Amino acid sequence: MALKDKVIVRLTAAQRQELEKKAATGKRSAATITRARILLKADADGDGWADDRIAEALDTSASTVARVRKKFAQHGLQAAVGRRRPTGRQYRKLDGAQEARLAAVACSPPPVGQARWTMKLLADKLVELEVVESIDPATVYRALKKTRSSRG
Secondary structure, three states, X not given: OOXXXXXXXXXXXXXXXXXXXXXXXOOOOHHHHHHHHHHHHHEOOXXXXXXXXXXXXXXXXXXXXXXXXXXXXXXXXXHHHOOOOOOXXXXXXXXXXXXXXXXXXXXOOOOOOOOOOOHHHHHXXXXXXXXXXOOOHHHHHHHHHHOOOOOO
């Protein structure tokens, strides 16, 4: 990273105090403590170290230091130091009653002209029986994989 691309970090007294508190206590993740130390070392009003020197001192990469500096400048202290929250919760596609219905269908005789149930046939049957509005065969596979019953 060229010197002209380097983001200057200037911490307020309150921010510096908060970061020192985070870096001093062992109650946080190692990544959080490292990011707090990066910002403390990068502070232009404080130590003002170069990225390479910070990376060597904290046993991390120069790109990590640059990324923390940039995040601080763009999004503030909490975003630079804290963890990112997961973007969205993965909800279950089938509840217990629907999974039971799926297992019952899977254990029943296959449709006429078929030797056995396929995941696609099971998905289509669940839609036909109005157990679900729509379902992917991969979801059917994962739900059956969880059950301990033998389909053979």
